[in-house]
Amino acid sequence: MSTTTLGVIGTGMVGLGAARRAVDAGLNVVLSNSRGPETLAGLVSELGQRARAATPAEAARAGDLVIASVPLAAYEQLPRTELAGKTVIDPMNYAPHSGFAIPELDSDELTSSQLVQRHLADARVVKALHNIGPKQLSELFRPAGAPGRTALPLSGDDPDARKEVADLLDVLGFDAVDLGTLADSWRSEPNTPLYAIPYVGQPPSGLTTMEFVAWAQQAPGVPAPAARIKELAAAAVRGPAGFRM
Numbered sequence: 001m002s003t004t005t006l007g008v009i010g011t012g013m014v015g016l017g018a019a020r021r022a023v024d025a026g027l028n029v030v031l032s033n034s035r036g037p038e039t040l041a042g043l044v045s046e047l048g049q050r051a052r053a054a055t056p057a058e059a060a061r062a063g064d065l066v067i068a069s070v071p072l073a074a075y076e077q078l079p080r081t082e083l084a085g086k087t088v089i090d091p092m093n094y095a096p097h098s099g100f101a102i103p104e105l106d107s108d109e110l111t112s113s114q115l116v117q118r119h120l121a122d123a124r125v126v127k128a129l130h131n132i133g134p135k136q137l138s139e140l141f142r143p144a145g146a147p148g149r150t151a152l153p154l155s156g157d158d159p160d161a162r163k164e165v166a167d168l169l170d171v172l173g174f175d176a177v178d179l180g181t182l183a184d185s186w187r188s189e190p191n192t193p194l195y196a197i198p199y200v201g202q203p204p205s206g207l208t209t210m211e212f213v214a215w216a217q218q219a220p221g222v223p224a225p226a227a228r229i230k231e232l233a234a235a236a237v238r239g240p241a242g243f244r245m
């Protein structure tokens with residue numbers, strides 16, 4: 001089934017970036033956040049007729065496919081009943097410095113997306129849209145087949161769900177590189193060569209992590225075709241999980 005409505009749980013930088021791209025690509029979006037639909041009225045009117053606001057449970061029900069773009073610390077608040085049977089894009093990254101620490105992630109026993117899948121036991125979680133920023137997403141989309149079209153990695157335990165997300169990425173203007181199961185999704189997590197850098201290029205030397213984040217958020221997008229993404233995924237070495245300050 002192709003996606004015509006994208007449910008968005010968490011309409012911050014990532015959720016709004018995905019929603020904008022989806023609306024531009026002709027999809028409907030149902031936006032939600034923690035504070036209630038009325039707080040999204042301005043964004044809905046900016047995005048136009050293809051957008052409406054709802055609660056997270058309603059966004060989950062309405063989406064053919066749903067993006068869970070909330071802080072990882074809120075993963076247990078994702079509406080598991082309404083997400084049962086759905087394909088859920090997980091763009092969340094682990095940031096232990098935020099005060100939310102999970103021993104199974106720190107020990108590399110689980111990837112953060114396996115943790116999310118454990119909570120959303122009846123959904124099909126696909127890790128995607130976690131290693132590119134909204135600015136680069138808004139700049140690097142290209143039509144299918146365009147030379148040098150940028151590719152994004154995805155991982156998930158259900159092959160049909162991976163295909164569904166690859167098809168959505170194609171509609172949004174990106175190729176997909178299938179990295180396999182959620183257990184293997186560490187290959188594109190923070191602290192690997194696939195995280196952010198392919199889409200922004202090398203940062204100036206000597207930046208602190210916070211300075212890197214600020215720099216990357218405004219850096220112009222750098223195209224990263226599938227061959228490059230595959231090469232970087234293959235070269236990844238597993239280290240401590242999470243985005244560390």
Ligand SMILES: NC(=O)c1ccc[n+]([C@@H]2O[C@H](COP(=O)([O-])OP(=O)(O)OC[C@H]3O[C@@H](n4cnc5c(N)ncnc54)[C@H](OP(=O)(O)O)[C@@H]3O)[C@@H](O)[C@H]2O)c1
Pocket residue numbers: 009010011012013014015032033034035036056069070071072074077078091092093094129130131132133134
């Ligand atoms: N920023 C980036 O460049 C980037 C890139 C890739 C991946 N990520 C990852 O993507 C996720 C979102 O990042 P972000 O930068 O978009 O964060 P953000 O700007 O802080 O937005 C977070 C959104 O989640 C909502 N939210 C929080 N708790 C919620 C809950 N329990 N139920 C429903 N909505 C809830 C917030 O709603 P309220 O405002 O109403 O609380 C807000 O809309 C994070 O896990 C991050 O690691 C970020």
